[in-house]
Amino acid sequence: MKPKILITAGDPLGIGPEVAVKAAASPAVRRACLPCIAGDTAALIKAGWTPALCPLLPVDAAGRDSRRPRPTAAGGEASLKAVLLGIKLVKQGGFAALVTAPISKESWAMARAPQPAHTDLFRALEHTEPLMLFTRGRVNAALATEHLPIKDLHRALTKELVIQKALLFAAALKAVGLTRPRLTICALNPHAGDGGVIGREEIDTLIPAVKALRGRGLRISGPAPADAAWAAHLAGKSDGLLALYHDQALVPLKTAPGAGPAVHWTWGLPFIRTSPAHGTAFDIAGRGKADPSGMKEAVLFAVKLIK
Structure with missing residues (x-):
């Protein structure tokens, strides 16, 4: 029926x-x-x-x-x-x-x-706490934060939030047939912070979150510079890309060639x-x-x- x-x-x-x-x-x-x-x-x-x-x-x-x-x-x-x-x-x-x-x-x-x-x-x-995701062909991107002013991002981005969103992302991708999804998390700062020279969010928040997620069995890499993360994802080297803020996901997603229209979906x-x-x-x-x-x-x- x-x-x-x-x-x-x-x-x-x-x-x-x-x-x-x-x-x-x-x-x-x-x-x-x-x-x-x-x-x-x-x-x-x-x-x-x-x-x-x-x-x-x-x-x-x-x-x-x-x-x-x-x-x-x-x-x-x-x-x-x-x-x-x-x-x-x-x-x-x-x-x-x-x-x-x-x-x-x-x-x-x-x-x-x-x-x-x-x-x-x-x-x-x-x-x-739901997860905002976007799928366009084989491209899957999710947001750690949503419609948030950039000036507030550093306060909103916590280790706990990143872990929660990554777990939801993995579950969502399993629901569409990816049994062991490979995730990549984008860095916040240019060049992933360059060892703390351009910001410490990678060192203080993102790397500890990735380690914790790996400890829970997730296949996750990063934090990677957003340009490199997107290039790898578009080349099929990851199943899902966790972006930290709205335009980090939506600009590449919507401007990538081919694949038809994107779908926005909510998980959780x-x-x-x-x-x-x-x-x-x-x-x-x-x-x-x-x-x-x-x-x-x-x-x-x-x-x-x-x-």
């Missing part, structure tokens, strides 16, 4: 409704699962949704003005409510996985959301969650130009995790 997948349509003024509808209409998605969309009814109808396509759970944006796509409190409130509904229904067993279209952090802030983004919301609601939650690795794209919203390939991949990857 095909699994039921709940797609939340994201910010109603962004491209989320369009990519959600296009993904639900995709033959590959329809062969793999039974999609259902939760989101703003008017935005989804404008994007091409019909009752014949898939079920719709209406979460409408009160006072939504679609004439100029932009961050709004109404859009933030609607997209937040859709995610909260999705979490509830997936945890109740009504759906096998949750696939989330992009939200606007600015819209959530305008709506006074309790958390700034999806992963922060999952962390707060589930009282657990009591349910499966995936998402396309792009934003709301307000600049092209409502024009029918949005590429749904990332959303399609996110749905198909969720099905893979179910199996």
